[in-house]
Amino acid sequence: MTIAITGATGQLGRIVIEKLKDKVPAAAIIALVRSPEKAADFGVTVRAADYAAPETLLLGLSGVDTLLLISSNELGQRATQHRNVIDAAKKAGVKHIVYTSLLHADTSLLSLAGEHIETEAALKNSGIAYTILRNGWYTENYTGSLAGAVASGAINGSAGNGKVSSATREDYADAAVAVLTGSGHDNKIYELAGDTAWTLPELAAEVSRQTGKTIAYNNLPEADYAAALKSHGFPEGFAAAFASWDTGASKGTLFDDSRVLSKLIGRPTTPLSESVTAALKAS
Structure with missing residues (x-):
């Protein structure tokens, strides 16, 4: 094959x-x-x-x-x-x-x-x-910018207390490999998401815990968040789109508790704490 x-x-x-x-x-x-x-x-x-x-x-x-x-x-x-x-x-x-x-x-x-x-x-x-x-959402969509958040003392977003059931690229890659090399997957749809959902305030708290610094979460109106992203080098259209996705998260769009992903890959998905640790070490 x-x-x-x-x-x-x-x-x-x-x-x-x-x-x-x-x-x-x-x-x-x-x-x-x-x-x-x-x-x-x-x-x-x-x-x-x-x-x-x-x-x-x-x-x-x-x-x-x-x-x-x-x-x-x-x-x-x-x-x-x-x-x-x-x-x-x-x-x-x-x-x-x-x-x-x-x-x-x-x-x-x-x-x-x-x-x-x-x-x-x-x-x-x-x-x-x-x-x-x-x-579902990649944890790296947020942890990829933690160095800037630590430097500024804040994580910005528009997701409020919306729950994000994210997983890492490695988790999703394992799912792809399981399907590519396995059997019984023809004409099926899998809803894939992390085992444990988290919020942006919880992400800020985890970064604070691991760095020993107080990292706030600033919940901004969508337009203000888009402007902030643009000021950090995001192209205007992508900044607007990313901010709108955060607003979607505030309405539950990024939440899923089915645990289909962990069942498919045969292990728990990567916890947020581990992703934060890896991102901080890489920054």
């Missing part, structure tokens, strides 16, 4: 590649990337493939049995790009597509949901066996 991964040089893709190498021969893994030189150290077959260039996708998917379609990071272009991949997969004879979607995409309040729902529909209509991994 040959397994291909799109977006393999991305943060999730790199982890999936490394974990797959522990499960299947490296010769059975194909990294599909826009810039092959960035994957020279992967130790697997690397093929050029661009979501926006269908001709590269068809060549890249030649001889592939199972495909992990990691969602594109180009907001507004993703539905079209994902359809390009699905169409090429069908032409290439791919037998199974695993797709990284969004937690509760069919009911989510997040602006991200629309393109995921379009992609899910395209998968269901493709005639190819599919598995949809509706990934």
